[in-house]
Every structure is written in C-alpha cells, then in structure tokens.
Amino acid sequence: MAFAAMAPPVSRWMSAEELSRLAEMRAEQRAEQFAAGRWLARRLLAVTLGGDASEWMLSAAEDAPPVATHSGGAVGMPIFVSIAHSGDHLACAVSDMPVGVDIEALQPRKHLGTLIEATTTEAERAALPELIAGGDDEARMVAFFQLWTLKEAWIKCHGGSLFQTMIGHVVEAVPAPLEAANGLTWRRKDAVLALAAALPVGDIDLPDAMSWRLVSRETVD
Template sequence: MSVSLLAVSLSPNRNYDEFDKLLEAASPEKKAKAAAFRCRDDAWRTLVGEALARTAVGERLGIAPNRIEFGSSAYGKPYVVGAPELHFNVSHSGSWVVCAVARQPVGVDVERMQPVDLSVAHRFFSRQEQRDLADKLPHEQEEYFYDLWTLKESYIKCHGHGLSLRLDSFTVRVEPGGQVTAWMPQGEPPYSFRRYAFVPGYKLALCSGESELPERWQTVSVQQIVEELLR
C-alpha cells in the first residue's frame, strides 16, 4: 500500500520518562512549542505527533528517525527536507494522534466529537453540504457534521494552502453506501477520500492524490515510537 496510516492512543496514565525522551528527540521548534503549552496534554500530543511522523517517514525511507529533518512551506505545510518524493501529515485530537505518509500529497484529520452548534455550517460548508446536513434526521446531524468537517479538513491539509483555501469553496458528500463524492474547485487535480469507522466518539478522514487509500489504520504505542527513536 502506497499510503500508510498510523494512530497512537495516549494513555491517561502518562509515562513521564517517555515524555522526557520524546522531548529530547524533538526538533528545536517542537521543543519550544511544547514548552509554551500550559496544558501538558497539549505538549504530549505535539511531541508524539512529531515522533510518530519521524518513525513513519524513517521506515519509508529506510533511515533512522533521528536523522530526519522537517521543514514547512510558506503556508505552514510540513515536508521532509531532502525527500520531496515523500509526503506526510499529522493530526491530533483528544487522546489520539494520527499520521499519514504517501508518495503523493496527503492530508489526515482526526476529531473528537463534542456537542457543536450546527449553525457554524453556514460559515464553513458549501450550500450543497448545508442542504445535505439539513436533510439528515435530527439525531444524525451532529455525526454527519463531523464526517463533513474531517473530510474537508483532510483536503485542506492535503492541498497545503492553509486558510487561503476556503472551506466552502469545494463540496464533499458521504453517499448512502459510505463512499465519498467530492466536487473540487475548477482546475484542481483529482483526489481520493476515505472516512473510517474509528474508535467511538471520534471521526477520522484521509485525503490524498494517491488513487488507493488503506482500508484501516495501524495502531502503534508511545513505547514503540520511543524505542524506534532510540535505536
């Protein structure tokens, strides 16, 4: 499979020895970002995200994770220095961190579902998406909102132009069979989408220029990531 999708669950019982090792292996930018967080959980997610990306990219390139250098584009999209043929993306929410690696542009989004004011759909969703959401039964609307949100975020992250690409400038729809249909801005190349039946209370979506996307994600532990970093 040309696209790898990895997920890490952060245990509520944190191992602070692992935290220190992740911090030691982090880039200067991520160390500064982690230190700026008031909430240690936010620092955990940031450090695990970079470490997961290092191990996933290192495995694909066949090099040690600690030899990998990351950069970011003018729009803030991360890339692997010296390996333009490889793309990756990281997302985290709640107790989960996910990473996708591919040979074509890729974007991934995980979201913990919480009560949401559905009126925000008028600000961020296309008119067709708003109609599709309104057509759902009341008890289905919140879940469908998060389906759309994660799919759209995965595309924004795959596209790599950040907030310069409006969320309402394109349309996605989850068909009755579960497949995703998308209408992109004019001139955009085709992208593949996939939504996943992730763990309860979360939504996970993937977008890539690759034609085939994995059917499932691979779960790894923080301990495994730390062991890879220390090899």
C-alpha cells in the same frame, strides 16, 4: 497522552527547532500532543521508508506543515507529512504527494443546525440527507464532522484559511467511488478521521473508509 509516554526522551530525537517550539508551549496537553505527533510521524516514516525513527528530521515552523528529511540523505524525493490531534486522538499521514489529515472527537455542538447551514453547500446537503434536521441526531453529527474534517484535511493538503474554506465554501465534498476519490473518512468510536490527497486515492483500499471527491468551488461554479 499514552503515545507520548511511549516515546524516548525528546532530547534524543527532536531537532533544536522542535525543542524550542516545545519549550514555548505552556499547556501540558498541547506539549504532549506535539511530542506524540512528532514521534508518531517519525515511526511512520521509518516503517514506510526505512531507517530508524530517530534518523528522521522534521521542520517545526508553526505556520507550515512539517517537512521530512532523513539524516543519512537516503531519500531523495519530497516527503509530505500531516499531523492532527483532537483531545487524546492522534493521526498522522506521510506520502510522496501533498496530503492532509484531520481528526475530531465526536462531541455535540451547540447550534449544529446553524453550523451545518453556514459550512455546507446545497450539493453536500443533498448528498448527505443525514444533515437535515428531524432525523437521527448522532447520524447528523457524524455527517457534519465528516465534512468538517475533510475540509480541514483539504486545507492542510492545499493551503488556505479555515474561515474562508468553511464559510466561503471554497471546496465542496460529495461521496464518490474510490477510483475517483481524493478524500477518505473513517468513524472510529468517538472520533472521525479524514484524509485528503492531491491526487486520487484509488490505490488506498482501507476497510470501513467512506470515499469522497473534493472539488474547488472555482471548478464547480
């Protein structure tokens, strides 16, 4: 991964907790993804909130999103971080409110129709006619990955089980005006990127983004 190669040696900026977790990774690609994501997060924290990238510390619990702190204690508010990777693709978001990000490479899936039927609701299929069989295969795949990445981003923001969220339809996502949206998706060549936030993202005006409203099914039903 090119971004991992751009980072300084990990011993200069990773915490002991992160280095321990990195050492346990046997797959080279997974280790590179981990290092690249952690460095990207620090760069983004430095650009957004100040300080040098190496001054930012990230927790490294395997079952929880990273928590960011500044070594100088200059930032008193909670900082939420989300990191995602898929193959050579990498994404990161930092915010002063809970946030989740996901990215997926656009690759054909076997039994896509069955996956769509199992993981989407009637309202989602009605809002996205591209999901229906018989149309443009690429548009159908993109629509599926938009919903999939949105729901994975929602899990990272709110917590929950991947299986229960996807198969149990815990959350529903439909296109919405930006001022009412709490989710965004982008198509970037051979990948789809999604962002989910705890509050509306109306002040995030990014080109080419599609805006969505994600609602808990407890609220819908």
